[in-house]
Amino acid sequence: PEQLLQQPPKYEVDFADVKGQHHVKRALEVAAAGGHNVVMIGPPGSGKTMLARRVPTILPPMTVDEAIEITKLYSVAGLLPPNTGLLTTRPFRSPHHTSSNAALVGGGSVPRPGEVSLAHNGVLFLDELPEFRREVLEVLRQPLEDGIVTIARVQASIAYPARFMLIAAMNPCPCGYFGDPQHGCTCSPTQIRKYQQRVSGPLLDRIDIHIEVPRLTPDDLLRTQPGEPSEAIRERVVRARQIQQKRFEGTNVRCNAQMTTRMLRQFCPLSDDVKTMLRQVSQQMGISARAFDRIVKLARTIADLAGEEHIGLTHVAEAIQYRSLDRRIWL
Structure with missing residues (x-):
């Protein structure tokens, strides 16, 4: 095999x-x-x-x-x-x-x-x-x-x-x-x-x-110029997954999306600035507790792709953009 x-x-x-x-x-x-x-x-x-x-x-x-x-x-x-x-x-x-x-x-x-x-x-x-x-x-x-x-x-x-x-x-x-x-x-x-x-x-x-x-x-x-090939994207994905494998070694979790609430507290510490941003967004968008956790997981993944150990404001801002349809399209 x-x-x-x-x-x-x-x-x-x-x-x-x-x-x-x-x-x-x-x-x-x-x-x-x-x-x-x-x-x-x-x-x-x-x-x-x-x-x-x-x-x-x-x-x-x-x-x-x-x-x-x-x-x-x-x-x-x-x-x-x-x-x-x-x-x-x-x-x-x-x-x-x-x-x-x-x-x-x-x-x-x-x-x-x-x-x-x-x-x-x-x-x-x-x-x-x-x-x-x-x-x-x-x-x-x-x-x-x-x-x-x-x-x-x-x-x-x-x-x-x-x-x-x-x-x-x-x-x-x-x-x-x-x-x-x-x-x-x-x-x-x-x-x-x-x-x-x-x-x-x-x-x-x-x-x-x-x-x-x-x-x-x-x-x-x-436009006739080809876009970025899958192989180049996959290399970045593999590097991020390797970071996650080390993070979750000894557990049944393989990637950030599978993190439990306890793991979120352990592996996703948030600075005061990040907490303030999340608090404001949560109030404005009226998101659920589950959606809130998913924003933090997304931010953790974005930080892994960037090779960053800590979750920053830019990572959270990008993660929030991926939940914008909660308030923009859904009636």
Whole structure:
């Protein structure tokens, strides 16, 4: 297994293919470095799906234990490709918005792993997030918190691992053009509110980064120079993950997004200036305690990417920007 994983993983897509959207690439780099969940909001054709499909290319190479875990799950589900002894690339699962509860979390008379388990140690991409049924989205709350999903049947109860990185994409309204300066929105305020409320507050709280993906400008579309390749981004992500491995050595935590409240106090000491900024932002945005903790985790990841030992004002300011949709778009 070690020999199979020594070679860098091969992907058919690369971040160099993506034109513009530098702030979104930065947000996805932060997400990959700390294992954070992301929701991208933007009009049709802005590149949300293209960006999401390239997230596995900047994640750290899998360890032997991770590769064995994934291979076992795919074998149980009957999805292991022929003549494949070990899966060496991180999974990317993209279930359709018509998927049922059983398809997402697993089920059947003999319980089989669902999409959340098949995305273990990889990426679960939910395109058109509000189009998923409300009850289907709500079942994501347990695996997002615990990293495990339990399927109970009369004969037995089976627990499958489900520690994945959630990438979601959605339009801001039914027509898709709310807030787009170049295309008028045809939806009424009531339609926009109902559409956005299909994603519950508790689920949104569990998504660390909310990022707007605007329409590309003509200059971006006409630019022929390739963007930064995935390999360069992955190197920075790997360095940040190595810092986290040393930080959490001896625990079951692998990255900043998995920190408990006690770990936050231990590994994320805040200066008086940072506390003042967080206090003001908390009052202005009316964020929940869970969202507050996620801002601190994001700031810790941003500091790790910068190679900084302590969380500074610039790190917190960037982390707050990734929660701005709490007050800017959601009605």
